[in-house]
Amino acid sequence: MRTLVSILIPAFNAERYIGETLASALNQTWEKKEIIVVDDGSSDETLRIAKTFERANLKVISQENKGASAARNVALSVAQGDLIQWLDADDLLAPDKLAHQVTLYRNCIGGRVLISGAFGTFHVNPQRARFRPHSLWQDLAPAEFLFRICTENIWMNPAVWLVSRGIAEAAGPWDERLTLDDDGEYFSRVVASSEMIRFCPEAKAYYRQHHTGSLSRDVSQRGCESLLLSLQLRIRQLRKLEDSERTRRACVHLLQTWLDYFYPEKKDLLRQVYGLAGELGGTLTVPPLSWKYVPVRAMFGWPAAKKARRLVSNAKLSARVRIDGWLRPSVRSWRW
Known part of the structure; x- marks a missing residue:
């Protein structure tokens, strides 16, 4: 029997991106899949757009605003899959992402094996995504994986993971107390609940950096x-x-x-x-603190220096997003 994969998507005010995200989920070459979208009380057109994609294998759930972790827990509670794919409402999956990872998972004999993959960062056009390998892009034991995160200040986009039902149940639900670094905390439990992490370099996810994040x-x-x-x-x-x-x-x-x-x-x-x-x-x-902001700190204090740094960082990111938007092909239905 073919393995069922549940693609779980929390969504909040994602009207600009939810269509592309759902298209990337539906276009997975791994055919045995279900897609569950939980709209977390959006005030824009996210829910309406998501419902236009509804079909036998794509379900849309609506709830009042309770936060991303609560929306993810609702999606997980109704998921039927043997494997779990988390996907934020503005990120994308390469069409063969799941196929590569499911194949690797099924070739692993015994134990709680967690499958990771590669991810690239983009602003508007995923064809220009930058893939920057680091020390987590390899097979690792769980303790070594968490050790490297701590010492090297590196991160894995949540969409890279393919999580077995057994590991997800052992890790437990998302912590709904958390509003910041909720993914860091959750996936530390997922990693700790596994026996081995296998890296699948062919499996690609795309992390959209379109706002200050x-x-x-x-x-x-x-x-x-x-x-x-x-x-x-x-x-x-x-x-x-x-x-x-x-x-x-x-x-x-x-x-x-x-x-x-x-x-x-x-x-x-x-x-x-x-x-x-x-x-x-x-x-x-x-x-x-960079030398650029030392005079601000000297004159106005640390909070002002930190605010100035945030403003400059956000301005740079906004400029990169605008430039990438200008360079984007006129045809929206791009393919990898």
Whole structure:
């Protein structure tokens, strides 16, 4: 019997992109698939557009706005697949992505094997996506995978994964308390619930960077509380797999990487971060600041310098998106 793959898509105000995302899911050459879209209370035309794609193997669910993690949990609760493909409502899959990964999965004998793949970043035109390999693009043991994330500050787009039902059940649901770094926390559990990660270089996903995304730096109290909780949970997962001097150093490095979110204005949370680093046997240093923003910090303080950096980063990204839009072919129905 052929393996059923569930493609799960949470969507919120994604009217500009949901059509292309659903087309990339429907165009998968792996025929035995179901697609579940959960509209999380969108205020635009996302739900209407998604419903125009409904058919026997594509279901659209609507709920009041509860957040991305809640929408993903709803999709997972109704999924029937043996394998789970997560896909954000603005990202894309190469047509043969699932076919390559399912084949690799079925060739793996025994154990909880987790399948990863390659991803490229694009703004408007996926034909110009940039694929930048890094040290996670290979077969790895779970502890080594999480260790490298901590020490190298690298990331895997959620769409790269093909997750077996057994691993998904062992990992548990998405944590609905989290609004920031929810994917980092969830996939740390997924990785920790596996026995081996197999990398499939032919399986390609496309990550659309069309807005500020992580560059927006959600520095609200709620966002920073979510980030701290996520970091605590991610550190717990790595230490469950391997509690050694090298993994504790890696966890301190992870805290240092994200310290900028808390420093210096989130004093209560900052004390917790410093305390956690101390428990791990390490210390944290003042986050680095490019020379360009040192005068702003000197005159107006750290918060103003961080805001200036965000504005410049966002302006650069907006310019790249506009340029890519101008260069995009006039025919929208591109193919890989």
